[in-house]
Amino acid sequence: MSQADAAAQVDTSKLPNVTDVTAANITEYVHQVNASCPDDRTRFIFKSMVQHLHDFVRETSLTSEEWMTAVKFLTDTGKISTDLRSGGPEFLHRASTLVDILNNAKPPNATEATVLGPFFTDDAHDIESGGGIASEDKGDYMYVYGKVTDTKGNGIPGVVIETWETDGNGLYDNQDPNRDGPECRGRIHAKPDGTYSYRAVVPVGYSIPGDGPVGRMVQVLNRHTFRPAHIHMMLKAKGYETLTTALYLKTDKFLGSDVVFGVKSSLAVDLEYVKDPKAALSRGFPQARPHHALHYDFVLATPEEGANAREKLTLAGGKA
Ligand SMILES: [Fe+2]
Known part of the structure; x- marks a missing residue:
């Protein structure tokens, strides 16, 4: 024409x-x-x-x-932007945390959500509760355990916890160009009573890419480019809202100045240092050496409870 x-x-x-x-x-x-x-x-x-x-x-x-x-x-x-970078730091940096807060508000007694981040993959292996997500040389031992309940404290059956984290070098497996399968990530199947546990490594904080425009912008603002150490979790169970969240190490110096504003105090945790080397063996670690333990109980909201929480936030003009 x-x-x-x-x-x-x-x-x-x-x-x-x-x-x-x-x-x-x-x-x-x-x-x-x-x-x-x-x-x-x-x-x-x-x-x-x-x-x-x-x-x-x-x-x-x-x-x-x-x-x-x-x-x-x-x-x-x-x-x-590439497949990896475009989903995260380069485009989603500023408003995504607010969008996340407004769209994933939970009732006060449910576990808070936080940003998904760009490093999730859908090829994690299925692992029974008590199994491991990290190879032996990937970092310091960390044992993660707890229970998943509803807002009334009842254990939820059939919970699946997708979890992913950095290794001891602060890198996700999908940042490795030679990646040949999932590492430091897994799909944990909790027990029928809602309890779960798995072996992982102590996550290490990392910088968003400093060589890109967002990294340069952050530097122009005289800010650092780091995220505090954290482990990502996405919890799914029939009849409940999917919870995308993460747990942050309280000891990290960047806890209060996360470059992407993802930290919430309810998601900040202390690790227990377990000195008894035999305890590592009893939890399934290959070597008898001290390890860290992370205990966290999650509370999932039903779709109705979540909708009520978001309606309250909307009525408050998105500022509650
Ligand atoms: Fe992350």
Whole structure:
């Protein structure tokens, strides 16, 4: 189709006839142009986004140079993104934690959710409670155990805990270009009474990529690029909301300044140092040496309980 034919098919009769765009009328003009979007939710989101962005430009008296810096930043995030990086630090850095909080609010007595992060994979092996997720040379021994209950304290049967963590070098297995299978990750099947345990390694904190645009932006703001040591967990059970969360080591110096704002105090844990070397053997570790133990009991919410919590947050304007 020629350009002229394509142009002839466009109906301009319902568009606003604005030929003199000014600072005073541009926002309303954009609203009118977008008003024919047939999807209510999309139209609503775009109207609010345009309003806030235009207000932001006016409030800050944004210069052309500053605007081009922002455009270059977004261009660079696109250029540097890969399957691994695009899901995490480069694009999801700023708003994702707030989106996560608003969309995964739980009742006060249920375990809090936190960001999924970019390192989840769906190829973890199924492991019975009491098994191990890490090879022998991957880090210091850590034994993880506890119970999964409902909000009334009853053990939940059939819980599956997807868990993944860094090794002793602060790296996830999928950051290794020679990865040949899951390492330091597993799909733990808890016991019928909700109790669970597994052998892992003490996770080590890590920096988000410092060579990308987000890393550079964080440095411009005179902030560090580190996440405190943590172990990710995603708990699933029939009749309950999936809980995506993580447990953070209280001793980590970055606990209070996580670069992606994922830490919640209810998810910060102390490790018990178990000196008796025989205890490691009794928990299934191959060598008799001291180990660390992480005890955490999870509380899952039903879909109804979760929906009530999110409704309360919405009624509070997303600021409760
Ligand atoms: Fe992580």
